[in-house]
Amino acid sequence: xxxxxxxxxxxxxxxxxxxxACGDVLVVGLIPDKEIERVxxxxxxNNEERLAMVKAVKWVDEVITDTPYEITEEFMxxxxxxxKIDVIVHGDDPCLLPDGTDAYAHxxxxxxxxTIKRTEGVSTTDLVGRLLMCxxxxxxxxxxxxxxxxxxxxxxxPFSTGSPPDTPKSQLPCASxxxxxxxxxxxxxxxxxxxxxxxxxFSSGRQPDSGATIVFLDGAFDxxxxxxxxxLKAARALGDFLLVGIHPDDVIExxxxxxxxxxxxxxxxxxxxxxxxxxxxxxxxxxxLTRDLLLTFNISIVVHGTTxxxxxxxxxxxxxxxxxxxxxxFKLIVSPHQMTTSTIxxxxxKNHEAYEARNAMKMVSEQKYYGxxxxxxxxx
Numbered sequence: 001x002x003x004x005x006x007x008x009x010x011x012x013x014x015x016x017x018x019x020x021a022c023g024d025v026l027v028v029g030l031i032p033d034k035e036i037e038r039v040x041x042x043x044x045x046n047n048e049e050r051l052a053m054v055k056a057v058k059w060v061d062e063v064i065t066d067t068p069y070e071i072t073e074e075f076m077x078x079x080x081x082x083x084k085i086d087v088i089v090h091g092d093d094p095c096l097l098p099d100g101t102d103a104y105a106h107x108x109x110x111x112x113x114x115t116i117k118r119t120e121g122v123s124t125t126d127l128v129g130r131l132l133m134c135x136x137x138x139x140x141x142x143x144x145x146x147x148x149x150x151x152x153x154x155x156x157x158p159f160s161t162g163s164p165p166d167t168p169k170s171q172l173p174c175a176s177x178x179x180x181x182x183x184x185x186x187x188x189x190x191x192x193x194x195x196x197x198x199x200x201x202f203s204s205g206r207q208p209d210s211g212a213t214i215v216f217l218d219g220a221f222d223x224x225x226x227x228x229x230x231x232l233k234a235a236r237a238l239g240d241f242l243l244v245g246i247h248p249d250d251v252i253e254x255x256x257x258x259x260x261x262x263x264x265x266x267x268x269x270x271x272x273x274x275x276x277x278x279x280x281x282x283x284x285x286x287x288x289l290t291r292d293l294l295l296t297f298n299i300s301i302v303v304h305g306t307t308x309x310x311x312x313x314x315x316x317x318x319x320x321x322x323x324x325x326x327x328x329x330f331k332l333i334v335s336p337h338q339m340t341t342s343t344i345x346x347x348x349x350k351n352h353e354a355y356e357a358r359n360a361m362k363m364v365s366e367q368k369y370y371g372x373x374x375x376x377x378x379x380x
Contacts, residue, residue: 001089002029002067004036006043007127007344008053008224010202010267011119013274017201018116018380019089020059027083028060029067039069039098042354044128044347045225049339052226056233058204058276070103076110091118092377117377121192122267127223128355130262131348194266202273204280208241208298216299218245218285220252220309220341222261224271227339231305234333236277238301244278245285255287255311262341288320291327300329307335310342 001019005012005028020026030051036043043050047065054063064083068075071088079085088107092115095103107113208214217235221228221244236242246269252261261268269281286293289302302324324330348355 001026002031002071004031004040004043004124005050005054006036006045007124008045008050008057008271009122009124009127009263010270010274011122013057013059013202013271014119014198015091015116016054016057016059017274020061021380022087022089022114022116025061026059027062027064027085028054029064029079030054031067031069032065035067035069041357042351044124044344044355049226052229052337053224056229056275056277058274070097071107073106076106080112087112087114089114089116091116092375093118115377117379127262128348131223131345132352132356133259192264192267198270199273202270204273204278206241206279208279212241213239213300214241214243214298215239215301215303216243216245216294216297217303218247218282218289220247220256220261221268221272222252222263222309223341223344224268224275225339225341225344227307227335227337227343228272229275229277230337231303231307231333231335232272232275232277234305234336235303236279238303238331238333241279242277243280243282243297243299244272245282245289246272247287248284251287255314256309257313288318289323291323294324294327294329299324302330304330304332305335306332307338307340309340 001016003012003015016026016028030047033043033047045053051063051065054060062083071079076088079088088104090104090113097103102108104113215235215238217232219228232242232244246265249261249265263271265283269283272278272281282293282297293299294302302321304321319325321330
C-alpha cells in the first residue's frame, strides 16, 4: 500500500490495518515531498516526519521510500520482483493523476489490485480545513468584546456576586475582570462516527503481567505527530507496559483556548492506539493526576516530556503532577523531538493561501465521492 500519509490520522491507520488484513506482510510505499507537491500541492510534514509516523503504526512491517505517485509498469515490476509484492491495496476513494487518469490503472489491468473501504469522517483535506479555520477566526476587536461583556454583565446581579443589593453594575466584581472571550467558533464540524467495534479493532487487548512496570504518560495528543511518537517510544522503553492518558476536549479548551482541540477525544484516542509503542489508553484523563487514578491502574512511573504544548490559560499555581511527585514516581524525560501541535498550525498559517488552494481542489473530488461515487464496501 502506498500513500502520502501527510498529517497522519486514524483514517490512515485504519487503511493500514485493513491492508495488513489482506495478507501476511504489509509493505508501505511513502511518496516523497517533490511528488506530492507536483500532484497535490505542498505537504504539511516533510519526508522524515511522515516516515516516522508510518513506521510507528503497529500494522506496518516495512516502508519503501521514494515511491512514485503513479504506479507505472516499471515500478510495478520492481515491487513484484524485488519486494515480492502480491497485491497493491488502496481505498475506494478516487486516486487521480493531474491529467485525470487513474494512478492504479496498470495494477488493475493485471488483476493485482485490492480495494478496501475508506475510513469516512476524516482526511488530510478535512484536517487542513479545520486548521485553516484557526486562521480565519473572527478578530477579537473592541466592539465584539464590548457586546459580549454587556451580555456577560446582564447575567450578573449583586446577589450572584455577593455584593450589597444597591451596588451599581459598574461596581460589580465583573466590571474589573478581564474581558471574557466571545464563545469560540468551532474549527470544523467532525463527521467521525465512533463505534465500539473501531476501538476493539485498534486496541491491543494486552494486559500488564503481574509485577510489570507500568509507565503512564498523559496529554492531549491532538493532531498526532512525530513529537508524540518519539516521546511515546521513550516512555515505553522505561517499563513493560505503556498506559496513555488522553485529556477530554473541555479540559484542553480550558487550558489552550478557543479552537482547541482540533480533533475530538475519540479521534485522538484512535491515533494513539494505532501507535506500536502504546499498550492501552485511558479516555478522559483529568488534568491533575490523583492518587486514586495512579492506584487504580497500579502505575509504577509517571512520565512527562520536556517539550510541551503552550497552555496560555493554565493555572500556574496548580501542578498536575504534584501527587506522583509526592509518591516519588514522577520522571521528567528529555523529549527526543521538538515538534508540537502548534508547529503544524504555524506551518498552515504561514502558507495558508497555498493550502487553501490545495484544499479547494481536493474538496471537489471528496464531494464527488460522497455525492456520486460512494457505495457500500465491507471493511476488512
